[in-house]
Amino acid sequence: MPQGALIQLSSSDDPLANLEITREHVTAAASAGAEFILTPEVTNCVSTSRSHQNTVLSLEANDPTLASLCDLANDLSIWLLIGSLALKTDDPNGRFANRSFLINPEGNIVSRYDKIHMFDVQINAEEQYRESATFRPGDQAVIAHTAFGLVGLSICYDLRFPLLYRKLAIAGARILVIPAAFSPVTGAAHWEAILRCRAIETGCYVFAPAQTGLHASKTGRRSRTTHGHSMVVSPWGEVVLDAGVEIGSYLFSWDDAEIDDARTRVPSLSHSRPFKDPN
Numbered sequence: 001m002p003q004g005a006l007i008q009l010s011s012s013d014d015p016l017a018n019l020e021i022t023r024e025h026v027t028a029a030a031s032a033g034a035e036f037i038l039t040p041e042v043t044n045c046v047s048t049s050r051s052h053q054n055t056v057l058s059l060e061a062n063d064p065t066l067a068s069l070c071d072l073a074n075d076l077s078i079w080l081l082i083g084s085l086a087l088k089t090d091d092p093n094g095r096f097a098n099r100s101f102l103i104n105p106e107g108n109i110v111s112r113y114d115k116i117h118m119f120d121v122q123i124n125a126e127e128q129y130r131e132s133a134t135f136r137p138g139d140q141a142v143i144a145h146t147a148f149g150l151v152g153l154s155i156c157y158d159l160r161f162p163l164l165y166r167k168l169a170i171a172g173a174r175i176l177v178i179p180a181a182f183s184p185v186t187g188a189a190h191w192e193a194i195l196r197c198r199a200i201e202t203g204c205y206v207f208a209p210a211q212t213g214l215h216a217s218k219t220g221r222r223s224r225t226t227h228g229h230s231m232v233v234s235p236w237g238e239v240v241l242d243a244g245v246e247i248g249s250y251l252f253s254w255d256d257a258e259i260d261d262a263r264t265r266v267p268s269l270s271h272s273r274p275f276k277d278p279n
Contacts, residue, residue, distance in 0.1 A: 001034055001253040001255050001256075001257075002148055002253065002254060003033045003034050003035050003036075003037065003155060003251065003252075003253050004034055004035065004036040004037065004207065004232075004251070004252050004253070004254065005029035005034035005038070005249045005250060005251050005252070005276035006037075006122075006207065006208070006209040006210075006230040006231075006232065006241065006243060006249070006250045007022065007025045007026060007037060007038065007039045007040065007139075007209055007230075007249050007250075008038055008209060008210060008211075008212050008230045008243045008246070008247050008248055008249075008250060009021065009022065009025070009039065009043060009211055009212070009247055009267050010211060010212050010213040010214070010215055010216075010226075010247050011040075011042060011043060011044070011045065011046045011055075011211060011215060012046065012215055012216035012217065012218075013045055013046060013047035013049070013052055013056070013058070013215070013216070013217050013218055013219065013234060014045075014216075014218065015044040015045045015057070015064070015065055016058055016064065017166075018043065018044055018045065018065070019064065019065045019068055019069075020046065020236055022039060022043055022065075022069070023068065023069070023072055024078070024250045025247075025248065026039070026069070026078075026080065026249070027072070027076065027085065028076050028249050029091070029249035029251065030076040032248070032249070032251055033251070034078065034251060035078060035147075035171055036077060036079040036080075036081070036146070036148060036207075037079070037080050037081070037249075038076070038080075038081040038083060038177060038179065038207055038209040039077055039080075039081065039082055039083045039155050039179065039180040039209055040083040040084075040179045040180060040181060040209040040210050040211045040230070041081055041083045041084045041098070041155055041179045041180050041181040041210075041211060042083075042084055042085070042098065042181055042211070042270075043060065043065065043083055043084045043085060043179075044057075044063070044065040044086060045057060045216040045225055046181065046217075046226075047086075047217065047219075048132055048217070048223075048224060049217075049219045051219075052190045052218070052219045053086060053096060053134070053180070054088075054094075055085060056088055056097060057088050057214050059087060059088045059089070060085075060087050060089060060097075060099070060177075063085060063087060063248050065082075065085055065111060066082065066101060067083060069082055069101075069103065070103050070106055070107040070108070071104075072107075073103040073104070073105060073107050073276055074105065074106055074107025075107075076105075077104055077105040079102070079103070079104060079105060079146055079148070080102075081100065081101070081102050081103075081151075081179070081207075081209075082100065082101040082102075082103065083100060083155070083177075083179025083180075084098050084099055084100045084115065084155050084179055085099055085101070085205050086096075086098060086135075087099055089136055091136045092213070093136075095132075095133075095134060095136040096134060096135050096136065097114050097135065097136055097138075098114065098115040098131075098135045098155060099112055099114050099115075099138075100112065100113040100114075100115075100153050100155055100177075100179065102110045102144045102146070102151065104146075104215075106203065108129045110144050110146070111142055111143075111144035111153060112142070112233065113138065113140075113142040113153035113154070114136070114137070114138025114139075114140070115135065115137065115138055115154075115155040115158065116138045116139065116140075116141070116154075116161075116164070117137070117157045117160070117161055117164075118131040118132035118135060118137050118157065119131040119156065119157040120132050123183060123185050123186060124185065125172050125198070126178055126256070128233055129183075131157070135136065136153075136267065138239065141164060141167060141168060141171075142196065143168055143171050143172060143173050146173075146175075148175065148256070149174040149175060149256065150171075150172040150173045150174055150175075151173060151174075151175045151176075151177060151205070151248055152165065152169065152171075152173030152175070152177070153177055153266070154168075154176065154177065155178070155179055155180070156178070156179065156180040156181060156182065157266045158178070158225030159178055159180070159194050159195070159198065160194065162197070162198065162201060165198045165201065166201065166202060166203050166269070168204075169201075169202035169203065169204055169269055170238065170269055171205060173202075173204045174204055174205065174256065174259050175200070175204060175207060175223075176198060176202065176205070176206045176207070177207050178195065178198070178206060178207070178208040178209045179206070179208065179209050179210070180208060180209075180211070181210065181211035181224075182211075182226055182227040183224065183226070183227065183228045184225050186227075186228045187227025187228075188227065189228065191227055191229060191231075191239075192229070192239065192242075194233065195198055195231055196216045196232050196237045196239070197235050197237075198233075198239050199233040199234065199236075200234055200235075200236070200237040201268070202235075202269065203235045203259055203262040203263035203266070203268075203269065204235055204259065205232070205233070205234060205235055205254050205258075205259065206231070206232065207232055208230060208232070209227070209229045209234070210226065210227065210228055210229060210230040210231075210243075211228070212225040212226055212227065212228030212229075212230075212243075212245050212246070213225065213228065213245060213247070213258050214249060227245075228232040228243065228244060229242055229243060229245065230242075230243035230250060231243070231246060232252045232254070234254075234258055234262075235259065235261075235262035235263070236261075240252055240254070242275070247276060263275065265275065
């Protein structure tokens with residue numbers, strides 16, 4: 001069976017410091033036998049200050065985290081999902097991209113995915129987000145060819161939009177990747193439940209690396225805290241791995257035959273029927 005690893009981070013607002021930590025955990029996971037290694041959303045920088053992001057972030061073409069991790073994937077001969085990087089863009093409003101990268105063992109970018117659904121919510125009086133003010137949403141669903149089969153890409157808040165995952169599965173995805181920086185409040189209430197739903201609905205494996213804990217910040221109105229609990233969920237909805245809240249690399253294996261077994265037992269992907277919208 002193939003071996004994988006989820007990297008659970010507590011990224012600060014210093015991209016170069018985060019890169020050094022990420023490289024250490026990826027290298028340790030590869031040394032332990034992982035062939036497919038996944039990092040969480042905004043691996044390079046967690047910040048609540050747009051001015052600080054403007055200072056430390058880069059365009060994709062000259063981003064040091066992307067270049068370094070591509071080289072590392074080549075050096076270690078691994079498949080690497082960079083869960084996402086915050087990157088500068090040519091957006092007229094100065095918004096950034098929240099972009100995933102799938103890197104092959106030769107260090108080449110196989111696929112890119114820009115987060116489609118923006119986290120614009122007010123969870124309570126103390127915790128509110130307006131991601132669309134800082135990040136430009138994508139508009140393209142993405143599946144990627146890997147040595148392990150087709151992989152459907154997504155990021156964090158996408159998790160709450162099941163139609164995206166159904167379309168990815170119908171298009172051939174057998175693994176769904178959902179890197180995240182989930183809120184502690186919604187994480188405790190919803191993270192595991194929705195991950196299991198997406199696996200059950202599609203008959204896919206779900207690999208979900210996550211940010212965790214209190215994120216060190218040099219500037220900004222406040223420091224962010226995230227839920228942790230990076231997870232692997234089987235196509236039958238069983239939690240294969242729950243990483244808890246500590247940073248580190250978490251190894252797992254998976255059995256591709258379980259995908260076909262789950263889809264044979266409950267072939268819901270082939271049972272869609274047309275219907276009229278409600279009045």
